[in-house]
Amino acid sequence: xxxxxxSPTHLIKTRGQQVTLRCSPKSGHDTVSWYQQALGQGxxxxxxxxxxxxxxxGNFPDRFSGHQFPNYSSELxxxxxxxxxxxxxxxxxxxxxxxxxxxxxxxxxGTRLTVL
Amino acid sequence: xQKITQTQPGMFxxxxxxxxxxxxxxxxxxxxxxxxxxxxxxxxxxxxxxxxSYDQQNATExxxxxxxxxxxxxxxxxxxxxxxxxxxxxFCAMREGTGNQFYFGTGTSLTxxx
Numbered sequence: 001x002x003x004x005x006x007s008p009t010h011l012i013k014t015r016g017q018q019v020t021l022r023c024s025p026k027s028g029h030d031t032v033s034w035y036q037q038a039l040g041q042g043x044x045x046x047x048x049x050x051x052x053x054x055x056x057x058g059n060f061p062d063r064f065s066g067h068q069f070p071n072y073s074s075e076l077x078x079x080x081x082x083x084x085x086x087x088x089x090x091x092x093x094x095x096x097x098x099x100x101x102x103x104x105x106x107x108x109x110g111t112r113l114t115v116l
Numbered sequence: 117x118q119k120i121t122q123t124q125p126g127m128f129x130x131x132x133x134x135x136x137x138x139x140x141x142x143x144x145x146x147x148x149x150x151x152x153x154x155x156x157x158x159x160x161x162x163x164x165x166x167x168x169s170y171d172q173q174n175a176t177e178x179x180x181x182x183x184x185x186x187x188x189x190x191x192x193x194x195x196x197x198x199x200x201x202x203x204x205x206x207f208c209a210m211r212e213g214t215g216n217q218f219y220f221g222t223g224t225s226l227t228x229x230x
Contacts, residue, residue, distance in 0.1 A: 031216060042120075042207055042220030043161070056215050088159055094216060104151065105211075105218055107161035 002027045004108035006091050012114045013081050021076040021111045025093030031055075032074040033105060034066060035090040043090055049074050050096045078113075086115045117142050120208050122221035129198045130229050136183070137193045137224045139208030147213030150191040152182065155205040155223070164206075167191055169213075198228045 005024045013019050025032050031050045035043035045058035049068035063079045072093075078085055089112075092105040121140045129135035141150065148169045153161040167175045167182045175182045183192040195202055205225050209218045 033216065033218070035218075035220075040222075042209075042222050043218070045217045045219070048216055056217050058217065090159075090161060092161075092218070096216070104163050104166055105216070106163060107153070109158065109160040112159070 004091055004093050004106055006089075006108040006111050008111060009109070010112045010114075012116065014116050015081055015083060017081050017115075018077065018079045019081060019113060021078075021089050021091075021113070022073065023076070023091030023093075023108060024073045025091075026106050029093035029095050029103075029106070030072050031094050031096035032068060032072065033092045033094075034074070034076045035092065036060070036085075037088040037090055037110070039087070046076070081115045083115050086113060088112050118221075119143065119219035120210055120221035122208055122224050124224045125222075126225045126227070128227050128229055129195075129202075131200060132197055134194060134196045135198055135226065137195070137206050137208075137226065139191045139193065139221060141189050141191060141208075141210050143189075143210065143212055145212040149211045150182070150184070151209040151211070151218070152180070152191075152193045153207045153209060154202075155207060157204070161207070165193065195226075200228050200230060202226060203228045 033048040034046040037043040047057040052068045068074045088110045090110045091108045094103040094105045150167045152164040165177045181194045205223045207223045208221045
């Protein structure tokens, strides 16, 4: 039973660049959520995708966007990178739909993004 | 107001002893779920235990148990017979009944001393 996978593991970018992070959900899951975890903090919710649509969004600017594919995998895109975007980006999956699920969210190993 | 509060930045416990990690939450939704995750230095969030707001009994999973006090809005994690491998960050999280967004606390760093 494959768990949540993320790629790449680490990434180094410079200010102003754009980055794409990828996530494959746990087998059987159809809902993907993205979180940003700054150093020394708990994860902060960015957004959630279900049925290829963004269903919920946290307090993040439009520079953060995403996509979900028919196979339920997902991408997180961040444009015009800032130094403050340096963080661990975690992907989590569960069985939807949003608002009715009682399933636990399972997390991937994360992508550590460093912006110089 | 913070949805999840963890007031212990760091905790130490002797190997084989029990330890309690504190968590309080804030919600007006009668339906919610409470979760504890372990995050080793590798970064992956590992699910430990779940407690639903309507569950009558405290949740247990092996050496982990959740001390759920609904009136006090607390959901403390108890780890029994601590092991060296338990050294990690521990996060308390809540999901409110209206969605799948998880709210996390700031975490507690647990160090198990041999």
